[in-house]
Amino acid sequence: MTQHPRPGTDRAPQAAPGTTHRDVVSFVRRGERLTPSRQSSWDRLSGQYVLDPPRGERDTLPGDGARLDVEEVFGRRAELVVEVGSGLGENLVAAATAHPERDHLGVEVYLPGLAQTLSRVERADRPRNLRLLPLDAQRALPAMLPEASISQLWVYFADPWPKARHHKRRLINPPFLDAVLPLLADGAVLRLATDWAQYAHHMRRLLDARPELALLHPSGTRPEGESSDRVPEGLALTGWAPRFEGRVKTSFENKGRAAGRLIWDLAYTRVPRHPVPDGASSSGAPAHA
Numbered sequence: 594m595t596q597h598p599r600p601g602t603d604r605a606p607q608a609a610p611g612t613t614h615r616d617v618v619s620f621v622r623r624g625e626r627l628t629p630s631r632q633s634s635w636d637r638l639s640g641q642y643v644l645d646p647p648r649g650e651r652d653t654l655p656g657d658g659a660r661l662d663v664e665e666v667f668g669r670r671a672e673l674v675v676e677v678g679s680g681l682g683e684n685l686v687a688a689a690t691a692h693p694e695r696d697h698l699g700v701e702v703y704l705p706g707l708a709q710t711l712s713r714v715e716r717a718d719r720p721r722n723l724r725l726l727p728l729d730a731q732r733a734l735p736a737m738l739p740e741a742s743i744s745q746l747w748v749y750f751a752d753p754w755p756k757a758r759h760h761k762r763r764l765i766n767p768p769f770l771d772a773v774l775p776l777l778a779d780g781a782v783l784r785l786a787t788d789w790a791q792y793a794h795h796m797r798r799l800l801d802a803r804p805e806l807a808l809l810h811p812s813g814t815r816p817e818g819e820s821s822d823r824v825p826e827g828l829a830l831t832g833w834a835p836r837f838e839g840r841v842k843t844s845f846e847n848k849g850r851a852a853g854r855l856i857w858d859l860a861y862t863r864v865p866r867h868p869v870p871d872g873a874s875s876s877g878a879p880a881h882a
């Protein structure tokens with residue numbers, strides 16, 4: 594049986610001589626071994642579904658000049674939905690199947706999750722409008738996609754990194770927002786969900802302050818009920834999104850619910866950029882409703 598290419602280390606690269614810079618990443622890669630059934634899904638489908646751009650100094654980083662030409666990859670021009678941290682692929686595969694008119698890109702660094710997604714792809718009769726990018730989204734997306742090219746960006750149940758000393762590892766932090774917000778087309782939708790009230794508070798503080806974004810449900814209320822985790826004082830009373838009907842329940846959501854935590858949904862729209870002067874061309878966003 595073909596073995597999956599051995600994943601590299603996600604440890605931060607050594608600082609270049611004369612610098613003190615070290616990357617902080619939002620993920621740890623453990624337990625990358627595949628079960629025989631996941632290995633076999635990987636062997637059958639990764640060639641078609643998992644993009645394999647040139648890599649940089651780690652195998653989760655794009656190499657210089659790595660670009661993603663979505664029209665070439667999908668063979669058409671359609672709305673692009675990107676899910677960062679697509680995990681085991683529950684949402685990605687369900688959405689690609691329900692919306693054949695859109696193209697769906699899952700960005701995920703966890704190899705068993707990618708392989709499990711492939712086995713779902715197979716059970717869903719191999720939708721043609723789905724691909725996986727096995728790279729660190731924060732570094733790969735801005736390097737590989739043009740500005741204003743994403744119609745929807747989803748981040749569901751990102752690792753909460755609850756300890757204060759780990760907050761810098763949370764995905765939703767200024768470096769990630771600086772990397773991905775320029776990629777949202779005017780009117781694009783950013784959807785997030787978490788089962789950790791403290792992370793919900795952190796996200797609201799950062800996202801509400803971004804001039805590129807506006808709340809989609811400014812008067813939306815908090816989810817009903819008591820949460821078993823600590824709900825921070827000062828957590829917004831309004832601005833919460835209703836559960837997005839296109840979001841299927843994943844094992845991470847179920848775990849949060851089973852532990853008595855509430856589910857916090859957030860939704861924003863990308864406010865339009867300045868109007869393009871007559872005669873100038875716009876930045877190549879796919880058409881989207």
Ligand SMILES: C[S@@+](CC[C@H](N)C(=O)[O-])C[C@H]1O[C@@H](n2cnc3c(N)ncnc32)[C@H](O)[C@@H]1O
Binds near residue numbers: 703
């Ligand atoms: C807690 S899981 C949630 C998975 C899925 N969204 C769900 O709701 O079931 C978070 C996932 O995000 C992935 N992840 C974290 N940081 C990432 C990054 N910078 N780029 C790509 N994937 C990332 C992790 O590998 C992990 O699989």
